[in-house]
Structure formats: C-alpha cells, structure tokens
Amino acid sequence: MAELEDLSTLVRAATPLLVIETVDEQRVIDCFQHVIAQALHPLWRWTFTEGLQRLDFNGPRTLEIPPDATATLTAIRNAEQRGIYLLFDFQPCLQYPMTLRQMREIVQRDHSAAHTLVLIGAKVELPQELDAMATRVPLSLPDLKELAGILRGEAAAWQRENNRKLEVDNDAARTIVRNLVGLTAQDARRIVRKLIYNDGALNANDLPELMQAKFDLLNRSGLLHYEYATASFADIAGVSHVRDWVQRRRAVFLDPNPQPALDPPKGVLLLGVQGCGKSLAAKAVAGGFGVPLIRLDFGSLYDKYQGETEKNLREALASCETLAPCVLWIDEIEKGLASGGGDDGGVSRRVLGYLLTWMAERKSKVFVVATANAVNELPAELLRKGRFDEIFFVDLPRLEVRAAIFALHLKRRKLAVESFDLNALAEASDGFSGAEIEQAVVSALYDAGGNGAALDQAMLINALHSTRPLSVLMHEQVAALRAWANGRCVPAD
Numbered sequence: 008m009a010e011l012e013d014l015s016t017l018v019r020a021a022t023p024l025l026v027i028e029t030v031d032e033q034r035v036i037d038c039f040q041h042v043i044a045q046a047l048h049p050l051w052r053w054t055f056t057e058g059l060q061r062l063d064f065n066g067p068r069t070l071e072i073p074p075d076a077t078a079t080l081t082a083i084r085n086a087e088q089r090g091i092y093l094l095f096d097f098q099p100c101l102q103y104p105m106t107l108r109q110m111r112e113i114v115q116r117d118h119s120a121a122h123t124l125v126l127i128g129a130k131v132e133l134p135q136e137l138d139a140m141a142t143r144v145p146l147s148l149p150d151l152k153e154l155a156g157i158l159r160g161e162a163a164a165w166q167r168e169n170n171r172k173l174e175v176d177n178d179a180a181r182t183i184v185r186n187l188v189g190l191t192a193q194d195a196r197r198i199v200r201k202l203i204y205n206d207g208a209l210n211a212n213d214l215p216e217l218m219q220a221k222f223d224l225l226n227r228s229g230l231l232h233y234e235y236a237t238a239s240f241a242d243i244a245g246v247s248h249v250r251d252w253v254q255r256r257r258a259v260f261l262d263p264n265p266q267p268a269l270d271p272p273k274g275v276l277l278l279g280v281q282g283c284g285k286s287l288a289a290k291a292v293a294g295g296f297g298v299p300l301i302r303l304d305f306g307s308l309y310d311k312y313q314g315e316t317e318k319n320l321r322e323a324l325a326s327c328e329t330l331a332p333c334v335l336w337i338d339e340i341e342k343g344l345a346s347g348g349g350d351d352g353g354v355s356r357r358v359l360g361y362l363l364t365w366m367a368e369r370k371s372k373v374f375v376v377a378t379a380n381a382v383n384e385l386p387a388e389l390l391r392k393g394r395f396d397e398i399f400f401v402d403l404p405r406l407e408v409r410a411a412i413f414a415l416h417l418k419r420r421k422l423a424v425e426s427f428d429l430n431a432l433a434e435a436s437d438g439f440s441g442a443e444i445e446q447a448v449v450s451a452l453y454d455a456g457g458n459g460a461a462l463d464q465a466m467l468i469n470a471l472h473s474t475r476p477l478s479v480l481m482h483e484q485v486a487a488l489r490a491w492a493n494g495r496c497v498p499a500d
C-alpha cells in the first residue's frame with residue numbers, strides 16, 4: 008500500500024505531528040504496527056479510557072499514570088527513548104492552554120526526544136498554532152489484497168470458534184472481495200462477518216445482501232435509491248434500438264480490461280413523451296447490462312444551506328462510483344437542472360457544471376441513464392454532442408408497438424391474449440402512451456368485476472374510448488417535442 012510507504016518515510020524523517028482523519032482506528036494501528044516493525048520505535052496508544060498503552064511487544068504494556076492529557080503529555084515529554092504516540096480521542100483536550108503548550112513543546116523538540124505524535128479522529132481540527140506544524144496523512148481505503156486478507160481472517164476466526172470448516176465458493180468469495188472495494192476495513196470486516204455468520208457459508212447467495220449492506224453504508228446522503236427490481240427488455244415494447252445498443256456494448260462495459268480502441272459506454276439520455284416507457288427502459292438498461300440500478304433523487308438534492316447541494320451531489324456520485332459496475336438513473340433530469348439560471352444563487356449552474364465534469368472525467372463503470380420529458384427545460388450544454396453516447400427519443404408507440412403493449416399487459420395479468428383482436432385494439436388506441444394502454448386494461452378489468460375470464464374486447468375498446476390521451480390534451484407540447492427530436496435524436500424504436 009502506498010500509504011504504508013508514506014507513513015514509513017514520515018516516521019523515518021521523525022515528523023513531529025501527524026493528523027489522520029478516519030473512524031477506522033484498527034486500520035491506523037495495523038498500519039503503524041507494520042511501520043514500527045521496520046523502524047523499531049516503541050508504539051503507544053492513548054485513549055480516554057485506558058490512558059497510555061504500549062502496543063509493540065518490547066516493553067511494559069501500560070504506563071501507570073493517570074489517563075488525563077496533562078499527565079500523558081508530561082510522560083511523553085519525559086520519555087528519553089523516541090516513540091510514536093497514537094492519540095485517539097484527543098481533539099477535545101486541544102481546547103486547554105496547558106495541553107496546547109505541552110503539545111507545542113513536544114512538537115518543537117523543546118527538551119523532548121524526537122517523538123511523533125499522531126492525532127486520530129473522524130474530524131481533527133487544530134488550533135492555528137498547531138495546524139502550521141502538522142502533516143495531514145490521507146488514509147486510503149483498503150485495496151483488493153487487503154480486503155482478501157480481511158475475508159480470510161474472518162473465515163479463520165469463524166472456523167476457530169465453530170470448530171469446523173467454513174463452506175466457501177471461491178468464485179463468490181472473489182466477487183465479494185471485489186464488491187468490498189470502496190469500504191473502510193472496519194466496514195468490510197463487519198459485512199463479511201455478517202455474511203459468514205448468517206449461514207456458515209460464503210457463496211453466491213450472499214451477493215444481494217452484500218450489495219444492499221454496501222449501499223446502505225455508502226448512501227449517507229440519502230439521495231440514492233437502490234432499485235431492487237431491474238427489468239428486462241422483454242418487459243417493454245418499442246425500444247428495440249435501445250435494446251440492441253445495450254446488447255452490443257454489454258461485453259465491453261463489463262470487461263475489466265476492454266480494448267483501448269473501444270471507448271467504454273458512458274451513458275444515454277432517454278427523452279420522450281410522458282408514460283411511453285422511459286423509466287421502464289432505464290430499468291431494462293440495468294437488466295441488460297446485468298448490474299445493479301441506483302436512482303439519484305435529483306429533487307432532494309437541493310439543500311437550503313448554501314454549498315450543501317454541491318457537496319450532496321459530490322458525495323452521492325462518489326458513493327455510486329464505489330458501487331460500480333452499476334447503472335445510475337437520473338430521473339427527470341430537467342427538474343434538477345434549470346436551464347434559465349433561475350434565482351437560486353447559481354446553485355443549479357454549479358450542479359450542472361459538476362455533473363458535466365464528472366460525466367466527462369469519470370473512469371469508473373457507472374453507466375448514466377438520464378430520463379427527461381421536457382427538452383425546453385434542459386440546459387443546452389447537456390445536449391451538446393459527446394455529453395451522452397446517444398440521445399434516444401421514446402415516442403408515442405406506433406401501431407405494432409401498441410399491439411405488443413396490449414399483449415404484454417394482458418399476459419402480465421394472466422389473461423388469454425389469443426382471445427383478443429390485438430390489431431383492432433392497437434387501431435383504437437392511436438395516440439395512447441404505454442401507460443395509458445396499461446390503464447385501459449386495468450380499467451376494463453374493473454368493469455369485468457376483476458374477473459379476467461369475463462373481460463372481452465368490447466370492454467377494452469370501451470375503456471379506450473372513455474380516455475382522452477395526453478397526446479390530445481397536450482397536443483402542442485407533444486408536437487413540439489417530436490419536432491425537436493426529429494434529426495437530433497435516435498428513435499428508441
């Protein structure tokens with residue numbers, strides 16, 4: 008790990024004050040134990056509850072002094088042998104002038120050996136006078152090798168405890184390790200332990216629970232939704248071009264080492280008439296790639312606190328990247344990106360800027376599917392060539408597609424499709440969206456008293472006749488959308 012080399016160098020150079028922001032205390036200890044094994048300096052840990060404890064194995068384990076900060080820093084200052092001191096929980100003590108003075112004297116080597124003090128906490132804020140002397144060390148997340156070690160360690164612990172061999176499917180174990188990437192060692196350990204203790208085995212059955220647990224950990228912003236039900240392109244009529252597009256790119260998207268000549272697929276925009284199956288198509292893209300679907304709730308992104316909105320988006324996109332490969336579905340993208348600038352102090356412009364940069368620069372396998380109904384609300388920058396791999400237009404279904412939609416929805420309700428004249432139904436539903444056709448089937452079923460066997464052609468035709476489709480009610484908007492899409496978008500079908 009690169010950070011171990013960095014830490015070794017800092018310790019060898021006798022850096023007086025290090026700051027590590029993390030909640031993963033065990034990982035910090037593991038890293039320093041590794042470093043200390045080479046450097047041979049005593050390694051100490053300080054906590055409020057246990058005071059100073061020596062962690063390497065060459066000396067007395069606990070120092071018999073009160074665990075308060077003043078006594079601790081006095082002992083450190085008086086210690087003749089150079090040591091490394093991991094100070095957990097120390098942040099609250101930094102408010103006292105005495106503690107600050109003592110820290111400065113140690114750090115400035117004022118009658119003190121060349122110790123290294125390490126402040127560790129989720130957030131470590133230092134008073135200015137100390138901050139200038141501190142070196143902050145970012146602790147990166149564990150890599151595949153370390154995660155595999157965690158899994159082996161937990162499996163061995165379970166075997167010792169239960170006195171029998173753990174059943175491990177090696178392929179599933181490798182997939183589990185790959186999916187732990189992005190988590191802290193502590194979280195990874197906790198998840199693996201749970202998967203093992205559930206049923207005394209590690210196999211493919213653990214994968215859905217693993218993805219869910221990982222998602223719950225990463226979705227601290229609450230903006231992402233894990234969509235359990237993806238769809239198949241067989242569930243949706245009229246998006247054959249989208250289906251073929253995805254199928255042609257599937258292998259490259261999933262290949263960990265794709266040919267350099269092929270740009271990996273990045274994302275599509277599905278633009279179209281309301282109720283014509285954009286959401287269903289987004290789910291089918293995830294199903295087509297065979298990866299989880301994560302929905303970004305753009306509406307909840309905007310925070311009343313200045314600066315929080317961009318931070319929320321940054322965190323949500325970063326979380327999503329650790330779930331890769333996956334599909335990120337940005338539903339109704341126009342709602343989050345006002346094209347006119349608005350009166351939001353420029354927040355939506357900055358959100359757009361950040362999203363565009365992220366889309367252009369991300370290296371992870373997060374495939375974006377954005378869906379939108381209203382092109383005039385979309386900022387021009389988003390529609391510019393190259394932002395999305397393709398912009399598909401999902402139009403009102405043509406005759407054959409309407410017949411196929413009837414067939415799908417009748418079949419889904421276990422009704423005998425062959426008893427209906429699909430062509431006549433398709434003729435009678437000109438201008439209807441898929442959602443409206445589905446509603447007509449539902450409404451006719453109610454007319455039949457919920458009895459599928461009693462449902463007949465006339466009831467369906469009747470339900471169609473008593474509906475005024477949106478394409479009629481909103482004729483102008485639909486016509487304008489179609490006119491815009493003509494020549495600019497690839498038809499979804």
Ligand SMILES: Nc1ncnc2c1ncn2[C@@H]1O[C@H](COP(=O)(O)OP(=O)(O)OP(=O)(O)O)[C@@H](O)[C@H]1O
Nearest residue numbers: 243244245281282283284285286287412441442445
């Ligand atoms: N082409 C289609 N094939 C099969 N079912 C469809 C189709 N279009 C719509 N439906 C049915 O209508 C429901 C609603 O459609 P969906 O939410 O996917 O449309 P949408 O274009 O995303 O609409 P909106 O813009 O209102 O969100 C779907 O869940 C599905 O049951």
